[in-house]
Amino acid sequence: MIATTNSFTIPTREKGLTEITAEVAKHVASSGVVDGTATVFIRHTSASLVIFENADPSAAQDLLTFFERLVPEDTEGYVHTLEGADDITSHIRMVLTRTSEVIPIGGGKLMLGTWQGLFLFEHRRAPHRREIVVNVMGSSRG
Amino acid sequence: MIATTNSFTIPTREKGLTEITAEVAKHVASSGVVDGTATVFIRHTSASLVIFENADPSAAQDLLTFFERLVPEDTEGYVHTLEGADDITSHIRMVLTRTSEVIPIGGGKLMLGTWQGLFLFEHRRAPHRREIVVNVMGSSRG
Amino acid sequence: MIATTNSFTIPTREKGLTEITAEVAKHVASSGVVDGTATVFIRHTSASLVIFENADPSAAQDLLTFFERLVPEDTEGYVHTLEGADDITSHIRMVLTRTSEVIPIGGGKLMLGTWQGLFLFEHRRAPHRREIVVNVMGSSRG
Numbered sequence: 555m556i557a558t559t560n561s562f563t564i565p566t567r568e569k570g571l572t573e574i575t576a577e578v579a580k581h582v583a584s585s586g587v588v589d590g591t592a593t594v595f596i597r598h599t600s601a602s603l604v605i606f607e608n609a610d611p612s613a614a615q616d617l618l619t620f621f622e623r624l625v626p627e628d629t630e631g632y633v634h635t636l637e638g639a640d641d642i643t644s645h646i647r648m649v650l651t652r653t654s655e656v657i658p659i660g661g662g663k664l665m666l667g668t669w670q671g672l673f674l675f676e677h678r679r680a681p682h683r684r685e686i687v688v689n690v691m692g693s694s695r696g
Numbered sequence: 697m698i699a700t701t702n703s704f705t706i707p708t709r710e711k712g713l714t715e716i717t718a719e720v721a722k723h724v725a726s727s728g729v730v731d732g733t734a735t736v737f738i739r740h741t742s743a744s745l746v747i748f749e750n751a752d753p754s755a756a757q758d759l760l761t762f763f764e765r766l767v768p769e770d771t772e773g774y775v776h777t778l779e780g781a782d783d784i785t786s787h788i789r790m791v792l793t794r795t796s797e798v799i800p801i802g803g804g805k806l807m808l809g810t811w812q813g814l815f816l817f818e819h820r821r822a823p824h825r826r827e828i829v830v831n832v833m834g835s836s837r838g
Numbered sequence: 839m840i841a842t843t844n845s846f847t848i849p850t851r852e853k854g855l856t857e858i859t860a861e862v863a864k865h866v867a868s869s870g871v872v873d874g875t876a877t878v879f880i881r882h883t884s885a886s887l888v889i890f891e892n893a894d895p896s897a898a899q900d901l902l903t904f905f906e907r908l909v910p911e912d913t914e915g916y917v918h919t920l921e922g923a924d925d926i927t928s929h930i931r932m933v934l935t936r937t938s939e940v941i942p943i944g945g946g947k948l949m950l951g952t953w954q955g956l957f958l959f960e961h962r963r964a965p966h967r968r969e970i971v972v973n974v975m976g977s978s979r980g
Contacts, residue, residue: 555839556697557977559873559944591735591831593875593940599891600953605795607741607787611773616784617791619773624766624908631903632825633896642900643804645891653889653954654940656735656796658831665829667739670795686898687949688940689875691976692833693699697839714955731843733877733973747937749883754917757928759933763914766908798877798938800973802843807971809881812937834975837843 557691558585561597564684566676569640571606571613571614575672576684578657579664588662594672595654597685600644601676602651608671621647621677631674644677651675659692697785699833700727703739706826708818711799712783713748713756716828720799721831730804732834736814739827742786742794746805750813761798763789763819785818793817801834841975842869845881848968850960853924855898856891858970859956862941863948865972872946874976878956879938881969884928885960886935892955905931905961928961935959943976 574594582592591685596603607613609653625646627639634642655672666672674684704719716736724734739743753793769777769781773793795803800807808814816826846861858878866876873924891897909930911923918926939956942949950956958968 555699555977557839557873557975558948559942561944561949579794589699589831591875593734593942595940595942595949597949597954599889599951599953604791605741606791607776610776610778613784615724616774616776617788620767620846621790625904632900634891634894636894642897644903646904649888649890650792650934651957652794652936656737656940658701658735658796658829660703660829660831665701665731665737667705667741667827669741670739685951687942687944689873689944689976691699691793692831693697693876697841731841732975733875733975746933747883748933749918752918755926755929758918759930761850762909762930767885792934794936798879798940800843800879800971801876802845802971807843807845807879807881809883809969811883812881833841834973835839835969 556694557661558586559689561685561687563669567677567681571673571675573671573673578688582659582664582690585690586694587659587690587692588695590659592657592659593689599648600678601684603649603655604651604673604675605670606673607669609669644674647677679691698727698729698836701829701831703829706816711818711822713815713817715792715815720830724801724806725833726754727832728836729753729801729832729834730837732801734799734801737829741790742820744790745797745816746793746815747812748815749811749812782821789819840869840871840978843973845969845971848958853960855957855959857957859957862972866948866974867976868944870978871943871974871976872979874941874943875972876941879971883932884962885968886932887939888959889954889956890957891953893953908976924963926963931961
């Protein structure tokens, strides 16, 4: 059995999705784990993770449209807006999506479906550097 | 320590919940894991997983009502609707629920609460075959 | 490799967040795991888990405001309301947040970000006792 924990940083430019599947797959490959799990975790409360359709960019565009409507920045009654209108709304959008995502590993590979990619979901308007932690754990070859 | 990754397929007929607790419990039992985790993962972006009340079917009915209202299919402004009005809405409903669910194992059993069941949540109108991956990992007896 | 599964109980008084990071950190410390994961799981369908901003209480207040508006208790058309208006709404709020949360462990510590805390999210009006399960798994020192 093997257990390794590593981290990497992703720069974001604005609200939206950035695919990080390849970075996670690299950690899985170098770990030597055959059957196990990859636990991906974002160390922030104003950005999150989602597994999402990775073939057609229009799906990501509609997802942003949905969240702009569901958690609008011009909502009245919020207190936690010190850093701007996208402060509390970023925390709420993070709660509605995911901080950790666990993907099974089988035969040494991430068991993602054909159309699935793992994405960082930035909720702030301004560029940020986001830290992602990856734990890979499971049985080793031979 | 043991780590096993397997998969099974669940047919769905329409939008709604299908309980898969028994299938996952079977993989836990046959693994021989005493203390550990069962990671359940759905390999699709238009269906998801939820842990939900499993005693009274009226709860699942209300959950569907809620999602029909929160993410209505007749929303204007979506682009990703090539496969029909339930195309992008299925992806959004998936994002708002879960792709992976991790359940601790203690004493060789899933540590679910009395009223908890694990469900596949189908978001498409038409029947589908959905592939579920289960990783069971942890300490072994003796 | 080590795998331990334990549980603890948290009393809640009303709707809202209760931080449980310290309890989980204690289980990680006593496990002796260096690199691995802490899987935290709530055994209920009317309370949930969230990783959330833990510095400013106004963020939690706004989160409650958001959920009162998104899943209001005076909604028409629900069937599952036997235990009161906060019955089905609690289940729905649980589905929109998380039942399990997996936090990577690195160097013997939870890899949480600076502003992240793990919280129990109570959705019922009345006080409850909530059972939390923690599995800690990974490589051991030496």
